[in-house]
Amino acid sequence: xxxxxxxxxxxxxxxxxxxxxxxxxxxxxxxxxxxxxxxxxxxxxxxxxxxxxxxxxxxxxxxxxxxxxxxxxxxxxxxxxxxxxxxxxxxxxxxxxxxxxxxxxxxxxxxxxxxxxxxxxxxxxxxxxxxxxxxxxxxxxxxxxxxxxxxxxxxxxxxxxxxxxxxxxxxxxxxxxxxxxxxxxxxxxxxxxxxxxxxxxxxxxxxxxxxxxxxxxxxxxxxxxxxxxxxxxxxxxxxxxxxxxxxxxxxxxxxxxxxxxxxxxxxxxxxxxxxxxxxxxxxxxxxxxxx
Amino acid sequence: xxxxxxxxxxxxxxxxxxxxxxxxxxxxxxxxxxxxxxxxxxxxxxxxxxxxxxxxxxxxxxxxxxxxxxxxxxxxxxxxxxxxxxxxxxxxxxxxxxxxxxxxxxxxxxxxxxxxxxxxxxxxxxxxxxxxxxxxxxxxxxxxxxxxxxxxxxxxxxxxxxxxxxxxxxxxxxxxxxxxxxxxxxx
Numbered sequence: 001x002x003x004x005x006x007x008x009x010x011x012x013x014x015x016x017x018x019x020x021x022x023x024x025x026x027x028x029x030x031x032x033x034x035x036x037x038x039x040x041x042x043x044x045x046x047x048x049x050x051x052x053x054x055x056x057x058x059x060x061x062x063x064x065x066x067x068x069x070x071x072x073x074x075x076x077x078x079x080x081x082x083x084x085x086x087x088x089x090x091x092x093x094x095x096x097x098x099x100x101x102x103x104x105x106x107x108x109x110x111x112x113x114x115x116x117x118x119x120x121x122x123x124x125x126x127x128x129x130x131x132x133x134x135x136x137x138x139x140x141x142x143x144x145x146x147x148x149x150x151x152x153x154x155x156x157x158x159x160x161x162x163x164x165x166x167x168x169x170x171x172x173x174x175x176x177x178x179x180x181x182x183x184x185x186x187x188x189x190x191x192x193x194x195x196x197x198x199x200x201x202x203x204x205x206x207x208x209x210x211x212x213x214x215x216x217x218x219x220x221x222x223x224x225x226x227x228x229x230x231x232x233x234x235x236x237x238x239x240x241x242x243x244x245x246x247x248x249x250x251x252x253x254x255x256x257x258x259x260x261x262x263x264x265x266x267x268x269x270x271x272x273x274x275x276x277x278x279x280x281x282x283x284x285x286x287x288x289x290x291x
Numbered sequence: 292x293x294x295x296x297x298x299x300x301x302x303x304x305x306x307x308x309x310x311x312x313x314x315x316x317x318x319x320x321x322x323x324x325x326x327x328x329x330x331x332x333x334x335x336x337x338x339x340x341x342x343x344x345x346x347x348x349x350x351x352x353x354x355x356x357x358x359x360x361x362x363x364x365x366x367x368x369x370x371x372x373x374x375x376x377x378x379x380x381x382x383x384x385x386x387x388x389x390x391x392x393x394x395x396x397x398x399x400x401x402x403x404x405x406x407x408x409x410x411x412x413x414x415x416x417x418x419x420x421x422x423x424x425x426x427x428x429x430x431x432x433x434x435x436x437x438x439x440x441x442x443x444x445x446x447x448x449x450x451x452x453x454x455x456x457x458x459x460x461x462x463x464x465x466x467x468x469x470x471x472x473x474x475x476x477x478x
Contacts (some may be wrong), residue, residue: 004403004404004405004459004462006462008450019323033312061310062303062306062307062309062310062311062312063307063312065306066303066304066306066307067303069299069303069375070300070303073296073299137298140431141318146303149300149303149304150304150307153304164462175450176448176450182452183452184452189386189433191431191432191435192432192434192437192438194434194452197452244292244300245296245300245301245304246295247303248296248297248300270293271292271293271296272292272293273292
């Protein structure tokens with residue numbers, strides 16, 4: 001995950017420093033575990049190792065199994081617009097550099113452009129992953145959210161906390177003044193401005209934007225890719241979703257980004273979430289009764 | 292709200308604990324289990340079904356803990372990313388005689404792998420009276436943080452707004468302020 005992870009905790013006097021720090025360390029470990037399991041950018045991750053075994057049930061840890069299961073549900077829900085099998089396409093379009101080493105990953109998998117989420121089969125009973133055909137799984141839209149949720153779970157006992165992973169975050173409890181956390185949403189075109197502010201308690205806020213990561217190889221392509229149209233969607237410039245879990249906010253912000261103006265906002269409404277969507281013409285659309 | 296997705300998420304978190312990952316691998320970092328469990332019951336209203344399984348074994352080996360209120364905890368060993376933790380203890384309004392901060396100007400530093408920010412924070416009568424960015428060496432525009440000193444003056448705390456989408460500079464700035472505050476506190 002190419003992100004700075006920051007954790008902020010509000011604790012009462014009864015908490016000892018040692019205990020607070022130990023708990024924060026545990027929260028950080030969630031990111032380590034999820035990254036080890038889900039990274040598409042290191043060939044040794046559990047994900048990439050599993051992707052090299054075709055037509056074999058591979059037992060996988062919950063750090064990989066769970067976000068993958070969620071991604072597949074989302075794929076089904078959106079009829080394949082959201083699809084975790086876009087890994088190889090992303091790789092070929094330049095989204096393949098490891099953020100620490102700078103080395104680009106070229107997986108040995110050669111998939112066809114026709115792979116879909118239906119080529120992945122998860123078995124809940126023995127918790128195995130089975131690939132019908134060679135492909136590269138990309139969990140970019142769920143793994144970070146899952147790590148945030150695990151970290152948040154470690155910090156539950158504090159009066160308040162914020163787990164912020166590069167702008168996707170979970171804000172628990174209250175801030176040190178006893179109020180809900182104030183979360184700003186960045187203006188997509190001028191970094192120094194905040195386009196909207198939310199008061200949040202025990203909720204996740206995730207933003208999918210096309211303004212941060214652009215492809216160096218293909219003009220007009222950014223890190224969100226729609227496999228059914230084979231293009232990067234551009235109806236929205238930024239989609240923020242507020243949800244009780246970060247994995248949910250993460251996946252739904254990406255999915256609504258994919259689905260465009262009408263379907264995107266309807267998706268958020270359907271599920272009963274709140275969202276702040278900004279069109280490429282900088283029109284703000286509020287969904288689900290968000291203030 | 293569509294319960295299906297909520298259930299998917301909460302069972303996902305629970306599955307990790309059911310598999311025993313967090314308890315077996317991070318026991319060394321649990322310092323005071325009894326206190327922790329007590330606290331847990333009090334304020335656990337977020338996800339009651341997803342309580343971590345806590346080992347009752349006491350283990351005093353501290354691997355990573357620093358005693359001071361350091362504004363920067365580097366977890367790059369285990370985390371592969373630059374990480375910061377900041378901590379805020381609530382100030383008791385009933386004890387105004389005790390000075391929390393020593394008057395004077397303190398220099399605080401906040402950094403991550405995108406660069407560093409240095410601030411000069413002036414305290415007078417337990418209040419922040421001046422905040423200045425004395426050095427800005429981030430790989431981003433200084434405009435990102437230009438309004439933040441004013442915000443610190445207003446709210447009298449380092450807890451400037453979180454920005455969804457661009458956090459590197461803000462984070463480093465907060466750390467710098469926290470650093471200066473803890474220096475003033477311990478002076």
